[in-house]
Amino acid sequence: MPSENGTAPAVKLSLPLEYQQDLFSELRSEDELVILARGLGLLRVVTNLLHSYDVAGNNLIVVVGADERENGWIGEALAEHAAISRAPLARGLSQVNTDMMSVGTREKMYSQGGIFSITSRILVVDLLSKLLNPESITGLIVLHSERIVATSLEAFIIRIYRQLNKEGFLKAFSDNPEPFTTGFAPLATMMRNLFLRKPSLWPRFHVTVAKSLEGRKQAEVIELEVPMTESMRDIQNAILECVEVSISELKKAGTGLELDDWTLDSALHRSFDVIIRRQLDPIWHRVSYRTRQIVNDLTVLRSVLHALLTYDAVSFNKYLDTILAAHQPPPGSTRQNQSPWLFLDAANTIFETAKRRVYTGQADDAEAPGLNTTLPDSLRPVLEEQPKWVLLAEVLQEVERDVYFNPTIRDDSNGTILIMCSDQGTSRQIREYLQTKDVAQDDTMDGEIIRDDSVKAQPSATFMMRKKLRGYLNWKKDFARVSASLFNENQKALEGFIDQRGVNGYRGKGPPNKRRRIRGGSAASAGAGRPINGSLQIAEEKTSQVDKLMAGIQPDEVDAMQREEAAVDLLEDMEDYFELYEMGDLIVVHPYDGDMDEHLLEEVRPRYVIMYEPDAAFIRRVEVYRSSHNDRGVRVYFMYYGGSVEEQRYLSAVRKEKDAFTRLIREKGNMAVTLTLDGKGPDDPQEHFLRTVNTRIAGGGRLAATAEPPRVVVDVREFRSSLPSLLHGRSMVVIPCMLTVGDYVLSPTICIERKSVRDLISSFKNGRLFNQAETMLQHYKHPMLLIEFDQNKSFTLDPFAEHTTAIATAANPSDLQSRLVLLTLAFPRLKVIWSSSPYQTAEIFEELKKNQEEPDPIKAVQIGLNAGEDPNDQSFNQTPQDMLRAVPGITAKNMNRITLEVDNILEVSNLDEGTLDDLVGKEAGRQVYRFFNKSVFDD
Numbered sequence: 001m002p003s004e005n006g007t008a009p010a011v012k013l014s015l016p017l018e019y020q021q022d023l024f025s026e027l028r029s030e031d032e033l034v035i036l037a038r039g040l041g042l043l044r045v046v047t048n049l050l051h052s053y054d055v056a057g058n059n060l061i062v063v064v065g066a067d068e069r070e071n072g073w074i075g076e077a078l079a080e081h082a083a084i085s086r087a088p089l090a091r092g093l094s095q096v097n098t099d100m101m102s103v104g105t106r107e108k109m110y111s112q113g114g115i116f117s118i119t120s121r122i123l124v125v126d127l128l129s130k131l132l133n134p135e136s137i138t139g140l141i142v143l144h145s146e147r148i149v150a151t152s153l154e155a156f157i158i159r160i161y162r163q164l165n166k167e168g169f170l171k172a173f174s175d176n177p178e179p180f181t182t183g184f185a186p187l188a189t190m191m192r193n194l195f196l197r198k199p200s201l202w203p204r205f206h207v208t209v210a211k212s213l214e215g216r217k218q219a220e221v222i223e224l225e226v227p228m229t230e231s232m233r234d235i236q237n238a239i240l241e242c243v244e245v246s247i248s249e250l251k252k253a254g255t256g257l258e259l260d261d262w263t264l265d266s267a268l269h270r271s272f273d274v275i276i277r278r279q280l281d282p283i284w285h286r287v288s289y290r291t292r293q294i295v296n297d298l299t300v301l302r303s304v305l306h307a308l309l310t311y312d313a314v315s316f317n318k319y320l321d322t323i324l325a326a327h328q329p330p331p332g333s334t335r336q337n338q339s340p341w342l343f344l345d346a347a348n349t350i351f352e353t354a355k356r357r358v359y360t361g362q363a364d365d366a367e368a369p370g371l372n373t374t375l376p377d378s379l380r381p382v383l384e385e386q387p388k389w390v391l392l393a394e395v396l397q398e399v400e401r402d403v404y405f406n407p408t409i410r411d412d413s414n415g416t417i418l419i420m421c422s423d424q425g426t427s428r429q430i431r432e433y434l435q436t437k438d439v440a441q442d443d444t445m446d447g448e449i450i451r452d453d454s455v456k457a458q459p460s461a462t463f464m465m466r467k468k469l470r471g472y473l474n475w476k477k478d479f480a481r482v483s484a485s486l487f488n489e490n491q492k493a494l495e496g497f498i499d500q501r502g503v504n505g506y507r508g509k510g511p512p513n514k515r516r517r518i519r520g521g522s523a524a525s526a527g528a529g530r531p532i533n534g535s536l537q538i539a540e541e542k543t544s545q546v547d548k549l550m551a552g553i554q555p556d557e558v559d560a561m562q563r564e565e566a567a568v569d570l571l572e573d574m575e576d577y578f579e580l581y582e583m584g585d586l587i588v589v590h591p592y593d594g595d596m597d598e599h600l601l602e603e604v605r606p607r608y609v610i611m612y613e614p615d616a617a618f619i620r621r622v623e624v625y626r627s628s629h630n631d632r633g634v635r636v637y638f639m640y641y642g643g644s645v646e647e648q649r650y651l652s653a654v655r656k657e658k659d660a661f662t663r664l665i666r667e668k669g670n671m672a673v674t675l676t677l678d679g680k681g682p683d684d685p686q687e688h689f690l691r692t693v694n695t696r697i698a699g700g701g702r703l704a705a706t707a708e709p710p711r712v713v714v715d716v717r718e719f720r721s722s723l724p725s726l727l728h729g730r731s732m733v734v735i736p737c738m739l740t741v742g743d744y745v746l747s748p749t750i751c752i753e754r755k756s757v758r759d760l761i762s763s764f765k766n767g768r769l770f771n772q773a774e775t776m777l778q779h780y781k782h783p784m785l786l787i788e789f790d791q792n793k794s795f796t797l798d799p800f801a802e803h804t805t806a807i808a809t810a811a812n813p814s815d816l817q818s819r820l821v822l823l824t825l826a827f828p829r830l831k832v833i834w835s836s837s838p839y840q841t842a843e844i845f846e847e848l849k850k851n852q853e854e855p856d857p858i859k860a861v862q863i864g865l866n867a868g869e870d871p872n873d874q875s876f877n878q879t880p881q882d883m884l885r886a887v888p889g890i891t892a893k894n895m896n897r898i899t900l901e902v903d904n905i906l907e908v909s910n911l912d913e914g915t916l917d918d919l920v921g922k923e924a925g926r927q928v929y930r931f932f933n934k935s936v937f938d939d
Contacts, residue, residue: 011055012085013048016628017212020045023202028052032198033145033172033191035180035664037657039620040202040209042175043070043595046141047077049171050093050115054078057089059138060110063117064154066143069596071095071117078115091115096122107131120153121719125736127160134161139169146179148172148193151722151838155193159728162195172196177203177660187667199668203661204620212627219626219634224395225642226387231357232308236645238346238353239305246294246301246341250276253291272298282794290340297339304350309646310426310613312461313357313384314468320354321479357384358469383465388612388639389433392419393459395637396434396587399608412631414583418606420590420597422613427589430612432464434587439463592618601625610637614650616657709733710849713745713860718754723788726842732849735857740864741775742783746845747852748859749781752833754841756788757797757816764819766885773827779863784831785823786844791837880905889927894920908932 015021020041026032027049036042053059066074075093082090091114096106109116110132118126126132140161148154158170172194180186187199202209228236276295280287300323307319327339341347359379399417421427437459588604590597592615601621609622619638626634640647711733714724719736728734742751753772755763763769769785776783789795797816824830835841883905884890884898897919902908909932916925 019208019212032200036202037204039617051081054090055087060113061115063141134164142172145172145174146176156725181660181663213623221636224639238349241346242341317354385461413607414605416606417587417608419610436463614640711854715739715743723838745855745860751780752784754786786833788835795836889924
């Protein structure tokens, strides 16, 4: 191997911990799959490994599966390592992530060597076309190996690489152990897909990891359990009750699935609703409307549960208002299609308690009959604060005291305070609270006490919450107006709909008698707080009460001063006032960001870390950071709501990871070794030779035998699907080309256009399919349309009925079946192939290729091109072309002219009428110009 040369000792690594050094030594000596616990610095190990190969200068290393941020991290780290090691031959990271990079440029880059991060779709085409010769690759580094399945592009890449390169190294990495434990023998299956023999497992409880992180001076951790308020606890219990009822309703639905694992505890997991939807996908078209609604409700309830602990009281109440509005029945609906959980007593508890957290008092709505309650005429702001805010202020005061009594920092840390939270929204909320918590407020506003005014010096969120309440009430006015108009339209449409439909309008039921129908639609029957369509009718506050409340929280002098302070600085005399911040005075608020948090710790070097929300991976990153630097002290404040879903979710995540590693260790001990690592199964030489023997002599057929493997010409845009990988797995030679006609060419006479059902629907809508069928008929004897279904979904068109437009009638044949019939009538020679999955498609292709001549790639590329036209000029993006076809005045003839002359749709929209006339003609140019320059407000 060229990488094992004399320059290796000169490499300087940044792996201070023992487990990192052991892992690096393992990786240099052999190929393996590394599964590391989250937060233990996977990317640091990868970058050091890449640097060790980079310094030699004569290696060609390919990184697969890295996203944009990881590419940035790796590139920056390699440049830093090269500077420290003073390696003149190191080249750093080169990214190949766009089709705009020409073939010649890529070929030149590959020939020079280095480390390349290439997107999977470009890499697989370059490997198959030998633009990048697999035999010249020194090694392959695969990130996020948990995403690799048998049909993925990454598995395809590894198979091509291993078939043609037996000497190069292959190393795979993952820091997500859970996907390796689902299914039958998942680790062994993954090792087969990766063509690796040895898995290397590094959980947090690994002896070397524990010794590395616990042997040195540890970070000082202070655990702070924050009790929830009574209102928050009531809302949380009510939401959990709604979740439990929804799960029990799902179990009663009789979906025929295994539902034992669907418990309240599993519902707290982040991907619970995704798992349920995935299980129901194959029978989704047969699932009742109610069951679909409950599945959607579980997603909504989980988001409400998250919002309860992260949003402030006003924002949470606003969020509930939008949920309620979103679940109102659409205009014209006659059935009670609101979510079942909204009719539970627990749902009422959620909405009422959330409102009481913002203000007390509720209007007696005179317009809603049946609500005979005596309620106060005025509303009083409550503005309940999140308990964590008070504790956060106390922690900051404690840190301030600590800095005051210990002014000199005795280590290499800055005095920076780092506050970590879950997302950007929480980060903004914390910043706003910290900026306004010490703003002094008046004790009373129009005689109404806002908060406990006994102690003014205490930090308070009153200023921030009053500002949010003003915004909420203004939003509510507009929102109520919109909701009222929508509701009125709904009622009018509903009454008209019932009148038009008459007796026959009741689906699946006998019509009720006239007397009952009139009674059911009267005001008396709606007096129970529910209109005709069964929607909820929530009592709203009177306008006078809202106005009084608004008057009581109007901005005062303090608010005005705050706004002046927040005004835009014109930066005049900047040199006199501009200076860098003192790191000791900084409070940095940042959301958790995966591996990027390691960079954050290294750059900020905080002395105090406040974990506003629990995160197991970040705790380990702090452990690694503290253990890697003997001269940096860290004090961590770990905050969580006691007895909350937040605490339960954190403990559940830690337990799941530990259980996953335990299962992996057990499977590793019992796993059989896979010996076929060359990407091919054992071949029978005789069968290989007699592959295309034609035994049907009848009709003048000639007995022939060839040892050449079958060839399939594939359009490069088809590599987004798994079919090319499956064809390659059936020992076919896949030749990627830029095809103008068809997607797959199996022989000189057989051309196939592949469509998934969704593609088929969109192709029918924009008319592209008719053009494609016409061109195939012109150039091929046997044109075929392949309609391919998803492997995990049912083999029927029923699930896609909702994607078709209007109801099909004789005059308006707009559904999918009718359009397919019209297509076959228009093109009788066009054969339609139905396939239930990509696996079956590969079998069909194999059968179709029997006794057929092999296709010529050069001819396949030239078909459909005009004389002298370069096939590379056809590589236009398909989506903008589809958008362009929808513009009035654009036809198949003039579209090519526009695509060649104009770069993008933005330029087309900005062209003047004269230029458009020259491009597409006077009448068409006028239509295009008017389309792009028409006002959206005009009829």
